[in-house]
Amino acid sequence: MKNMSAEIVAVGTELLLGQIANTNAQWISDELASIGVNVHHHSVVGDNLERVENQFRVSGERSDIIIITGGLGPTEDDLTREAFQKITNMEIIEDERSMNKIESFFETREMEMTPNNKKQARVFAGSDVIKNQTGMAPGMIVSNEGKTWIFLPGVPREMKRMMTDSVLPRLKNQSGGGSVIKSVMLRFIGIGESTLEHELSDLIKRQTNPTIAPLAQSEGVAIRLTAKADSDNEAAAVINRTKQEILKRTGTYYYGDDDRSLAEEVSALLKKNNLTIGAAESLTGGQFTDRLISIPGASNVCCGGIICYDAQVKEKVLHVSSDIINQEGTVSKACADAMAENVRLLLDADIGISFTGVAGPDTSEGHSPGTVFIAVYDQSGKQLTEKFNFHGDRQAIRKRTVLKGYELLFKLLK
């Protein structure tokens, strides 16, 4: 399969109307690059039989592997199978296993199955059917006139699962090794993109393999290292050499690779230190705790939290004194301190963290949106209380507050 070219065809009018971006093609391309498959084209075509058919003709002529996303659903608009049948005359049959799955889906939910749902179980005779673990329509791998056609649903969750479980292992196997592109993201928090770039400027200047690209991220900044080599191991070694050199200089700010989130790193640090945490969340509304609980094994590190958006909840549940609330206000150092200390005691946690402030769009108690206090307490007493002025809209202020909470914990626990 060396030097074979792949093409990704997305079928869906919503893409051509600009309602969504073709992130499926981006994700698939990234995965194919990691196993050394060259992608030469992305195409998007709407839910129109003739145009899908013509696109398939063009793609089939110029590419060896054609990955199609979308158009396999139950509705009239879903025309991928019909278009492919037009150009190949392949027979379409009902896949029994998929049909059983669809029927049992409706049975267990005691819902009536409308006839169009059956459409989703149809596959090309002789194709390799890819089971859909997270949805209804199965995927298919079809060999036709020396080309490999791979049909996947357009729903990202379903498509990704099929790619990861079935398509990528198979393509990797076919390729029998060969050149590999490997990419690693090093993630940093508490250092700006330009400072990071400055610290590494000589490395960036003489970069060849791996390439070194600093990137601003929603969580801190990242460095993307991309290596090309003859094998996975070699590419990993090339990346690791540069990674070690980078961490020697900026390792203090480094919290993980690739998809590692700061919350995961903080969760791991809590677990390592055998500590539990409880949060008192006002403006963050549960978002801090939600991120911790999204991580499997959360019960080891997080017992829960109190969402005290209303001043009454701060007073009644968290026992913040009415003196503090009436004299200092809820957007104050004193209130943040009382919230963090009391939530720790109330939840019997090792660490208590609190978030109070103004998310906006309106001012509150005379404070402008973005005014935020975060406090951290542990058994030995107060660790810190900090005041921030975050910019942005309500969503951005709340997100930055949560992220800052994790950043402060990362520094304390590291």
Place this chain on the structure above:
Amino acid sequence: MKNMSAEIVAVGTELLLGQIANTNAQWISDELASIGVNVHHHSVVGDNLERVENQFRVSGERSDIIIITGGLGPTEDDLTREAFQKITNMEIIEDERSMNKIESFFETREMEMTPNNKKQARVFAGSDVIKNQTGMAPGMIVSNEGKTWIFLPGVPREMKRMMTDSVLPRLKNQSGGGSVIKSVMLRFIGIGESTLEHELSDLIKRQTNPTIAPLAQSEGVAIRLTAKADSDNEAAAVINRTKQEILKRTGTYYYGDDDRSLAEEVSALLKKNNLTIGAAESLTGGQFTDRLISIPGASNVCCGGIICYDAQVKEKVLHVSSDIINQEGTVSKACADAMAENVRLLLDADIGISFTGVAGPDTSEGHSPGTVFIAVYDQSGKQLTEKFNFHGDRQAIRKRTVLKGYELLFKLLK
């Protein structure tokens, strides 16, 4: 220009490596839709002369307007002009105004201009040159054999400025002020995509203007209505007629248009009924409350919540009896009931809602991941307790639980 078809071709290997998504195509499509230009294809091709040339041939054959982004820069990789010249033999000349701009850019910065920068000032003889207000390479509009070719830089900021200032007014003008495409998404919850389509099948079958497309969404399902008309008002009227017909049949499940979220609709219903809500969240970890608090004006409807991930928090803070916890377990109807009833009282809210269950990946108290109880209490007592078996991984189960909570409240409050 009515019924003309447009195509967007992006030139750039970074897109094929999955390093970025083709958000340029999304933005351009959205803008073209708003002036009534139909986009029938998106294509992405890498920085390879032969492949760009072949893509241009394919695009020129099937589309009337071809908008090309990228490949106009100073490096060896920038091949867009060369590829177009290969298929048209058009002469390339140096644009004096652009050349002056590039030279003065380097002069004012006292930087030496490398020769390759001159490349950027080259344009096709006889083309309409589009000034680049925010960068170096100018854009071009070229008429060739009845087709309109529009060349733009790949940098989003530069491309958008040229589109807004020059390309869109011109295309709109060509089209004689004329047709407009308008799109509305109608959002539904509690009804499947196939059932919805079944209910509307006769409308869908005879659809012409507006077109009617059912779409599975992460929150329920949607119907996209897309109308073409001579003016904004007329398009809105066309859409509204069909919308009313659809709502006559399936209005029970309808919760809003376009970007409206179910949480926003529930928040609006709470406000309308002058009700507040408090949540007891175990497996959802604060995510239900977070969504409510993300909406401006949250204080009118949500006082807070208790995140009781740990059984001790259920017992100590929410006063769920130890009998229930030891005998029925935390994943039980009785526990959900006690949580909902007690959180309402504790937070002094009008409605209490509770979420308890197994997010996975491991089983808990003998229950498999996805086993979830949701209960709702109000001043008059219990409204409902329901048991669910959600599918998917930890994230999907938690998300589905939160969404189901909003769905139940929507039904109760509507």
